Amino acid sequence: MAPIVSVSNLSKTYASGFKALKGVTLDIEQGEILALLGPNGAGKTTLISIICGIVNPSGGTVLVNGHDVVRDFRETRAMIGLVPQELTTDAFETVWNTVTFSRGLHGKKPNPAHIEKVLKDLSLWDKKDNMLRELSGGMKRRVLIAKALSHEPRVLFLDEPTAGVDVSLRKSMWEVVERLRASGVTIILTTHYIEEAEEIADRIGVINGGEILLVEDKTALMSKLGRKQLRVDLSHPLDAVPETLSAYNLTLEGDGHCLIYDYDTSAERTGITSLLAALAEAGVRLKDISTRQSSLEDIFVEIVGTGR
Numbered sequence: 001m002a003p004i005v006s007v008s009n010l011s012k013t014y015a016s017g018f019k020a021l022k023g024v025t026l027d028i029e030q031g032e033i034l035a036l037l038g039p040n041g042a043g044k045t046t047l048i049s050i051i052c053g054i055v056n057p058s059g060g061t062v063l064v065n066g067h068d069v070v071r072d073f074r075e076t077r078a079m080i081g082l083v084p085q086e087l088t089t090d091a092f093e094t095v096w097n098t099v100t101f102s103r104g105l106h107g108k109k110p111n112p113a114h115i116e117k118v119l120k121d122l123s124l125w126d127k128k129d130n131m132l133r134e135l136s137g138g139m140k141r142r143v144l145i146a147k148a149l150s151h152e153p154r155v156l157f158l159d160e161p162t163a164g165v166d167v168s169l170r171k172s173m174w175e176v177v178e179r180l181r182a183s184g185v186t187i188i189l190t191t192h193y194i195e196e197a198e199e200i201a202d203r204i205g206v207i208n209g210g211e212i213l214l215v216e217d218k219t220a221l222m223s224k225l226g227r228k229q230l231r232v233d234l235s236h237p238l239d240a241v242p243e244t245l246s247a248y249n250l251t252l253e254g255d256g257h258c259l260i261y262d263y264d265t266s267a268e269r270t271g272i273t274s275l276l277a278a279l280a281e282a283g284v285r286l287k288d289i290s291t292r293q294s295s296l297e298d299i300f301v302e303i304v305g306t307g308r
């Protein structure tokens with residue numbers, strides 16, 4: 001299937017001369033959840049803004065369902081919903097009117113039944129006649145999502161949807177995202193919460209310094225770059241790693257009370273069995289052993305740190 005969004009060789013130089021995007025190429029598949037991770041200033045918002053037609057590119061192209069975002073602006077904009085970081089609508093307007101108005105802005109005919117469904121899905125139905133200023137922060141965020149869904153977009157961009165949101169609301173927003181995906185909407189989210197990407201994304205894109213460093217299936221990424229660590233707590237501290245264990249690349253930590261062994265999860269043999277035998281052979285007595293899997297966060301820090 002052709003990608004729903006196709007970005008090729010996209011660049012953006014702002015009027016100040018700053019190069020925010022340097023030749024970004026990225027295909028987004030229909031129906032997936034793609035999380036874009038990157039440090040502050042990486043270019044995430046710039047990329048999203050160009051796809052949504054809010055910022056003009058300096059070079060390259062973006063196609064949404066085959067339409068160019070610059071040339072066929074109306075068609076592409078109608079297919080996209082954008083949930084920005086902040087609510088900028090009139091605080092004295094009601095939820096119902098705000099969301100209904102949003103639909104009209106995209107040139108769609110009124111459809112009260114759709115607006116009702118969106119508000120119900122987002123648990124905002126009982127607040128439909130409230131003014132925005134009467135809502136809690138979390139409800140205001142859900143209004144932003146409702147606005148973005150008002151015109152039935154096929155692609156939804158969420159720019160840090162859960163920044164500053166409490167844990168339970170974050171989980172309920174993830175459920176909303178999951179339901180949207182189940183209904184066929186393609187979702188791209190930027191986030192600083194790596195745990196969020198780990199939880200809900202199908203693919204992870206890492207962007208830094210205006211360049212895409214990697215786009216990969218989440219599970220494949222975790223198993224390819226994920227490493228495991230075996231921690232061996234010792235009954236008696238060691239001054240140094242015994243000579244006979246030098247082949248294992250062990251590190252001694254905790255004032256000699258703990259040996260750390262890094263191993264590759266994808267390797268056929270992890271070497272754990274022979275390590276444990278070698279430890280016994282060397283007369284090293286164990287108190288406890290535990291393992292730790294590197295998280296997406298460890299992987300992210302490694303990728304961004306080395307710029308690979």
Ligand SMILES: Nc1ncnc2c1ncn2[C@@H]1O[C@H](COP(=O)(O)OP(=O)(O)OP(=O)(O)O)[C@@H](O)[C@H]1O
Binds near residue numbers: 038042
């Ligand atoms: N209008 C502008 N004029 C000049 N430079 C800009 C403009 N907008 C953004 N930039 C610069 O482009 C770079 C990328 O910004 P962008 O907002 O895309 O990053 P981001 O990845 O979304 O960051 P954050 O995670 O902090 O939201 C930053 O260095 C920023 O200062």
